[in-house]
Amino acid sequence: MGWAIALQGGAGDIPRTLPAERRETREAALRHFLAIGVDALKAKKSPLDVVELVVRELENNPHFNAGRGSVLTSEGTVEMEASIMDGNTKRCGAVSGLTTVVNPISLARLVMEKTPHIYLAFDGAEKFAREQGVETVDSSHFITPQNIERLQQAIEANAVQLDYTQPIQKDVKKETPNTDSDSQIGTVGCVAVDNDGNLAAATSTGGFVNKMVGRIGDTPIIGAGTYANNLVAVSATGKGEAIIRGTVARDVAALMEFKGLSLKEAAAYVVEESVPRGNVGLVAVSAKGEVTMALNTTGMYRACATEDGYSEIAIWPSVQN
């Protein structure tokens, strides 16, 4: 046993031709946030605190689809959602439809800790945020030029870019000079376990480019985008609709619990058998201090580390594993 942590910055059709500087910016961010998480675990912070603080960092970073840098709805607005779960108690909190809250994951935590409810959304959630005195800003704070451009392209392509399920080809479908072509990126998330086997998971997102106003994805749905119990903690990313119907996060845990699969086997099973290709990635840690990062998309921004010194930062599938 020992501590372990993994974080993700979104799974999707990330082309290997991603311009070097964009790749490096994100890898540096992942490295930095991983270090923050590791330091916190070494300082004996609880996994719940650790996942919250790492996700806050990801939300504040404009290069990932959560908090600042969230993708835009069809109306050009931002609607953010998040959820958090504590493995020991299985208490959880979720929020949707946020437009001014700087750190959605922290509001989700407040819902979990300060109310008898689990899930608050839209006006009700914004009202709660004010009552709790969390940091709020004008929603223009969250909107970045890259996302305005992504929305424009999506509208021009006249599609809500649902479908990651293009067959995995070597060539990239739409490569435009000004964007990273990684417009399908889903979410950010973090899972952590400490020396005593306490687990926690947290996930946050701006959702889907060009999504309908009011659309809720998998991220705030306990059992879909986020799940933690006393065996495992999971955070999933990808196409929300597929993750919901696949109850992805819960399924990893259920396979371990009911079928006795190992962490790696359970995660692999879910991404290979339960969800169509091109739709999902996930990070997970077990009570025993193991970690796994699995995906069936072209890529997933991710990083992990365990107490025995192992660490990894990656975007595309690893060759071994």
Next chain:
Amino acid sequence: MTRKNREERETKREKKKKGGWAIAVHGGAGVDPNLPQQRQEEAKQLLTRCLNLGISALRSNLSAIDVVELVVRELETDPLFNSGRGSALTAKGTAEMEASIMDGHGRRCGAVSGLTTVKNPVSLARLVMDKSPHSYLAFSGAEEFARQQGVEVVDNEYFITEENVGMLKLAKEANAIVFDYRVPAVGLETCGAVAESPIMMNGLPISVYAPETVGCVVVDSQGRCAAATSTGWLMNKMSGRIGDSPMIGAGTYACNICGVSCTGEGEAIIRGTLAREVAAVMEYKGLGLQEAVDFVIKERLDEGKAGLIAVSNKGEVACGFNSTGMFRGSASEDGFMEVGIWD
């Protein structure tokens, strides 16, 4: 008779035993033991009527997904239970409704929350599933979609019943006063304590608490399963609170082996991913339907109170609850039919 004929006859008989349609409905878990007899009768009549509606539809070969939708529409339209008309009211005295529906065939799903004018929330959930690129729409976005789809919309007053206005008042008072002399004393469930502690659910004494939901699960004669759940949720809730009913995996779930709809304390249902749990133990542990239902109710609810109904692709139907009663009814093709409230 020839061997071939005998074999044919045996195969037919086996098919009949294994397959066949089945249906279950519920009107919420957690019932006041002092509920007036007349109310109990009305509830049973409504459940019977809905079962019969579903049964006719099944006999006309409607698919499971169509049947769950039409039965839940009926439950929403009738003001007796807490969904659609007759929904529990928010703290502001308005109705705010949510629903979800899932088609086991393909595990397609649709959900809605924060509806205030849509006459039949379950039908909007179905349209989200069939006609939108998403799985879940809420609040103004859902209302906008409703208008685009041309579904029937009404003023919020339509959903509000006099009875619930009265209940809201009691709920507000109960939230302020923990023990209320009007609440009947019940000693049964509470470890033999002196009769001052009322049965509580979701933080309210059970006489004030409105059982939260309605739902229907169906397996049709092709073995396809479907489930749907609809609610106004919690009396005196804050606007913007979302419960388990629209959450796929929590309040509703269907796959190719079963269909499940849950009701009760939302928190417990969400944390326990209850509906998905029934399917998961069947799928991964090989439990049969009733075993799975019993397991989940016994082991997955911690201190929470809830109930659920379920059907399997083999034509079985089951229900389970650890709350004080659950309004429910079930029927299957072999002629079985039952409506009940208590254990």
